[in-house]
Amino acid sequence: MAAGDDVPEGTPAERLAKLVLALRSQGVTDPGVLGAIEKTPRDLFTPELFRERSWEDQALPIACGQTISQPFIVGLMTQALTLEPRSRVLEIGTGSGYQTAILSRLARLVYTVERYRTLMKEAEARFAVLGLTNIITRFGDGGEGWAEQAPFDRIMVTAAADEEPKRLLAQLKPSGVLVAPVGRGPVQTLIRYAGDGKGGFVQESLGEVRFVPLLEGTAKEL
């Protein structure tokens, strides 16, 4: 392989525009969602080692053995959440904070929970750099939700639960929407739960995804 084979072509702006076009052709068509992706510099959320690959449609490793989600999945999940400008959103699994930043541009308030203190602190610093002031962070076990702030209009889970996330569904408003990867093992089903206003949910499968698992408790390491 010749040196430089891996160096991507184009300026970051050109590569971002290309990524947005690719997402649109794959079905992420909501102009608000595409606009939020366009406005959010993903290279701020990726580690130095992978920075060059920030505009590829791929999940990438971040600290603590976790991953920053693939842009297409971020777009798909955000679109499925059908956010409104007044929405109060709960996100479980802050990770790099990239998905959080996208949500914050489309919702009134975003509450986000992460079980690694290091990731939480790094994400907070990025929100400050971008001037995103409508994000409230918490270090804790997101599996428990955020009872003090419930109920939420929307909930997004960015780590895979073994089964239906009942405790989180209980913190959703009757006509709210929750999107989560559900299933054991490396491949899960992305599920959209839409409240029917009477305490039940209409479920829709949005396809197969690969997320890191939703683990219990907070991480003992940093």
Ligand code: SAH
């Ligand atoms: N949306 C993130 C994805 C991060 S990967 C991004 O694009 O960067 C999923 C994250 O969920 C990891 O950071 C992991 O530590 C976190 N996580 C897993 N189980 C959790 C739990 N019970 N509570 C809070 N965060 C959790």
